[in-house]
Amino acid sequence: MIDMHILENRQDHDLGVGKIEKIANETGWLEKPLFLWQQDGSMKFQQRLVCIAATSIIVVVYLIFLANVHLVSLHGQDSEQIKVSLRESPLHLTNYDWQEPDQQQCRLLDNLESFSNLTSLYLRDKAKYDTLSNGQYELPTKSYDPDDIPEKLNVILIPHSHNDAGWLRTLEEYYIYTTKKILNNMMIKLKQYPKMTFVWAETVFLSMWWNELEDDTKVHVRNLVKRGQLEIVLGGWVMPDEASTHYVSVIDQLMEGHLWLYENLHVKPQNSWSIDPFGHSGTVPYILKKSGIDNMVIQRIHQATKSALASVKSLEYNWHQPWDTSGKYDILCHVMPYMLYSIQYTCGPDPYVCFQFDFRHSDNPEKKAFAKRKITGANIDKMANYLYQQFRKKSSLYEYNTILVPIGDDFRYDSLHEWDEQYNNYQQLMRYLNSRKHWNINVQFGTVADYFSLLKRESKKKNFPTLAGDFFPYSDQNYLYWTGFYTTRPFDKRFSREVESNLRTADILNTLAFGYCNKWNVKFAHSHETASLLQQARRHLGLFLHHDAITGTSKDYVMENYESKLLEAYNDTQKVMSMALQTLLTKGKFPSPLILSPDLVRQKFNVGTSQRTISISDSGTTIVVFNPLPKNRNMLISLIVNTDDLQVLDKNMKIMSYQLNPVWISKVSVSRSKFEITFLVELPPLGIHTFLLRKGDCKEMYPSLLSVYNSMELDVAPNLKFAQNRPVFQPKQSQKLRIENDFILGEFDPVTGLLQKVLDKRTGNVTNIQIQFMYYTSRGSGAYIFFPKGEADPLPNVWGQPVVRVTEGPLMSKIEVLHPIIHHTVILYKVPTEQGQNFHIQNVVDMHASKTKDWEIIMRLHTDVMNENLQYYSDQNGYQLIKRRTKSEIGIAANYFPMTTMSIIEDSAKRVTIHAGQAHGVASLKQGELEIMLDRQLMYDDNKGLGQGVTDNKPTLVNSFYR
Template identity: 50%
Template structure:
């Protein structure tokens, strides 16, 4: 190893000329070292300032010089912040709600007067009661999905067929397509006929119909749409069903994005349950538990969907007949020998029917007091109910007796019957329309916003699951990106092979099979007890194994499709490409391949899954610092070589990182070659400069060429990272960011960065319950700080002995990446007990009233406001991909590659929870703590942006991201796909550029996916586009796309393909809207999603 050594003292016996030679040599050596390590050295001028690189025609030019960046006028008109004309905003509802509790820990609920219902026949309105039998089936929680199916679900569905035919006026609803498909595959054809008949007769209704009932806090809208499309396509092909009503009774809070997705998929009504009980009370006070749910940005009401909120704490029978849970328990007639039960029910007979019917009637009337139109929905079921045949008879016979008695009591003016959601909403809508004719302004109210956070009782806030098991949340996001890329590549390969007149049936069958398994694995994981991290540990392992298999399946598809496209179909087999990143096991983080250049050359193929040009810095690991990178024209590409660390102060002698800039066309595949160099070419290969702080040694192998700065064991001056846009200062002892200087304006923003942990007072998988006074410091040691500097990027790496390693990267190249501060955390809190680990930023941004914004499912931004009267956990919110705070002049954004819980507890603060180690169960049914923590990596980009004018909309309840944050977030969510081969063949030299023109910056491709029948025959292509909203008041430096035109044609994207027809449809392609010509321009309004079905 080479180190910086101090020369030994000269011997007093040396002669004068010997001493002179040694002194001169020492002077030259000192000068050499100074030039090598000085911050102001000539190396800095020649390399960091990239004089030679800028002269190279291979160095990237400023990208937006060739793109039209005139803002879309309609988008900017959206900036008028004309909020939806809603009477109710959940932002205001939460602010005015009084969180009062009863003595038993439940929240207060609006109740009718003590003498209600009044027995005077003339004062009572007619009451309609729709009883809806249901069974809530979790596809994984306390058991795996397969265990639940075998033990209970298959019996429920089999009993359903038999008993609905036996009791023709009984009904049933079903939600989870994943279970229904498992059962369907085992049925004889005659049973399938019976099931379809039950659906036609209206006894069985499929509601929601997605693959699962997804979580709504931590899921990304892209994967939510994908699992909904999978479920709806299965239902249509096998049952001929198009769901019209949504049933989402168990997710732990509700996003404002889901009503939009449900409406775009053709649904008209929805039912939800787990809303904060105190918020339910606020809504109930004005009979607003049913409302038109409208998007905040929708001024016209086109997104409206009717929503029914169930009023009481849970969806089981104990809480659904009315406010008195003890009376409701008299009407759960399930009785199984030796089964524990809360039920107090007795069979209905002539001796007790009058008294029991009176109890039930009173509960129905009191429940109806909370709603506008004397129509109530009474769910009759619970988790995995109706798995025993006898329960069907018990519930049916006893309720039928009660119905007959109650309906014959003319003085009660009541009609009770079995029904489905379709039946309920038919009655409710009819009464609403009748009322509007008499009172035009007194229909269902309009509400905008969401329902987070959720609390059921005792001030217990379900905000911990936003972060629980972050390893798996990250895993699922990686798989989402893989599925999107694999879908695109599969579709491109199919279209090209058809264009080339080649047979693709065998590959399509194979790819469709693998993609089906992959998307269903991801869809399963969106279940509200899976991605939330709230399942048993062994069930979590089962989910992870399914995700790992799906991840590997997508890689098989991608490497095959890349080879087909890159070889123009000339080389289908053998497969010569391999993924650069692999997952060696379900419980391990991804690993990058180290390319062996000593004995062979490596060809890498880079695929861009975005429909816009992409200029980006890419990195690879190689076994030699003597490396050359060439493009498809065999031109040398400038690159930077960086160290990989063996330990905190020792550079590896055998693994290095090579990094260079690439420009990738939309949906394009671009080849590069990596070679072992015979000598170091300093005109094209730039070894980085290494600095180390808080340690007195830096060990670098002798044969490795890096520029080494003298170690600083006790640094005094701040450490600086700087590019042409910003200058970031860090505390030299702690390694934490302290400020960011805007180079253009000279404005300095304080951004103090810190890591700490909350001490739990009984937090569990669901509940976040920290000690309000003990924000534990878990990092005591002085970190090793390493600075790597080069012409492409500079990085500060901060390594603590325990729990945390993080890095901050600043890019020097004129790309989009140079606008942001890139943070990567490596967290391992396994040694900690009952700690919830947090990254916090304290900024000088004056957001005044403590409000900030978080995204909902990666789709839109909603305002949050910290309530100082509530505890910390009540002020946490979910972040899927973005959070931000702003004042009149500046905006500070955190873009995230994975889901987390976030909070802004003080003005100018934003914090992100990174992981949780929990030794207690929180008594919400799981029955175990969360102690299976794994090392986990999280990635963020910080953006600090200046408004071009004052912020005129600080009171708006929603916000729009800048175009810069939209584009940067695309880079995070859909990374460049990297494959490699050691086979040297001219057949792979050319770039594949399948798209004629790039799409505008604000258009994203949600889905570009080949559809297949149950027999894996090609059934057209699904293309789903989203026009993202953006804020026009921010600069657009670094953009690599145009935004000048709102209208474009699908020929822009598909000109090179043999299209036979295009139909615009609803989101899951169940309803056709219109036929369109590929040449015709299409118009997607801001924020909207449009779906197209294409036949080649």
């Protein structure tokens, strides 16, 4: 979400820079900071994010005061090798304002946790991790004594059907072959059985179905909802994964779903139903609460945690935000206690008993093998007794005498027969159970709303316990941890974040174009097209948040279906950006033809983003840069151009300094026709600037100095302007490589090219940070599960020493390590702003090498940070941080957590932060260590239903930066 968006204006049209500047100046566009939002209640999200950002800024804020220290070259090479001496950075003396974060706003998490009775950290410590002989974790169910006079028990049976928006089949296939039938049957049978109820969660399927309905059927559906027989629960576009998703996209898909429901069914969901995502985040309950939802049901949390909660009768609790001192955002949460949400695991603790109460195939001669006994006069007493005892045992886990019993499973109720059998058999059972006075029980069909309304009536005078935190990692049985999916298919996780960033930017530009056209009294010519493109992009991205999509846990061809939709969303959002920008820059006068082209392009669904090579025409090429963030940004950007004979001019036609970098065409050969230029852009919040690139000699050009190690060659054509050192074939370990700016200096091993130490120039403190690439060998890992054989090993030396390339210049320096599997790049920007205070790390991981089968590759940072008790922090959906504590005794896989954007280890003197451009699994297994998993190639299935390994790895850019 932090990328600038750069669009190129091909100069083959009359929209020259002068004209753009003139129009833009008239409109006040280039200078005036613009704000989209007013300060009101809806700002809470932004405020919270600012708080997180401020937390991470604290460590680096002091560095800015060293901006006047001159760069001292510590390059350890023979100066005679240097053809051209490096020039000093033109940016040293530039002064920028630096805002101190408001310390008061950033309270310490430790103090705030005390506002809740329970925390997930506490539960993790208290949980008992032993399993029974059947591999399951034990729940403390009380046995039922038939002689007791029991208290009144209310049982709400909730018929439901879990419909995955893609998994073993695509969304469209599921809809055509199954979901459409389920919804059609629902219409018929809810009409026929007015006492029967149904709940539905996924709006994407409703919207597909709706388009095929006659108007009178639509009225009928609305009536079912109105009288509470059909309840729409959650109502997001999908039931999203909560580990790998960014909060902005979680909100987007929830809004898309809720808006659709409001417009078409005239309803706002009050209850959430999230029964299949693999673990639950502490941020999602807050988002649900803000969306108007009052209660929620979850299922997949660690079975040992469920046991710990049940032992203190806290499977129902108020989910609390640790920073919310008023409890205003608390939301009541019901945790389903058993292993799964199918009928086998919902009536009570014994799956063999509950299994008998799934009447899907009763009386169906074709499905005799699956058929359960129908309820008859002959067996009803025995069967009702069984069910009664299971209900009582289930209720012993809860504080109150109201229990929720879901009656359904994946894609259930697809036949009319199933509707009839479930209804008729349960009707008989309910009549019998309710008529037994001494059982003191009332069983009825109901919805989630019915359940919570009864529960709240019963619990009126007491408070529910409060809980803060999240439920990762998830394990259902056999010590198997669902921590692999935090990283599975990183190509797609990265892709979705790029789409999310585009979508946000396109939304902002579209809003601005619309607003300004109103102000200028002109029509925003593209408004209908942009609105429809944005909605489609939002729906495609929303679909990808589904808990088998962004998790990477669908079949290969289903993943390709998602990727095609993401590609469409990527390109459509770029089109909206171009249309809106062109409208803004021309004051609505030249909305077409579209002459702006985006700098970043995606050609195919299975190939990553690349940067366009900009052809510099004789008259010059205009570059438009937009800052989508509501804050000032001064940062270096890089473009690829087709000449090294050019000038960069700012909006006042003043020649700007830039650094000329090589584009490599092989490990050691520099292109003669493509070059990278890096220059500074300074942008107000939501501001646009234009630059002109034109041919011509430039005194303000700074060619970089090139060096290579572990190679005998460096192929740079003599007419190119780069300085170069003689290649070093066998570097001595003592000849450290260094790159530095005014704030920090990094020292690298010349043999491996990897970071070893960082010097903080203000304090003189040195932090040892050694980057190492390693791999786990799979013992039973799959798309979901991380199950390594043992500890990680360093990548073997079978490929020989990688070529190490160093590019140095006054505006930026970088070190690249060309390992056959990982192209690792560390960049240091020499700019006195935030961008200059971090090492920017890029890893392009390509697991196609045959030696990587059943490997899970990680990047581990070994530091001298003394993090006590192996404590560290990771983020929840990019919205807030949460404390983690490694429990070595439960194994490596059990100590992996999701990291959507950030992870931190610290002691009283030092803090190391990794920011990530996409979701990963993260762990700190030993003191001072922080590791992130980069990619995994797995040959086998992990028995969670997918039926395949993960072998469709694609080269993936993994962006992160270290502070």
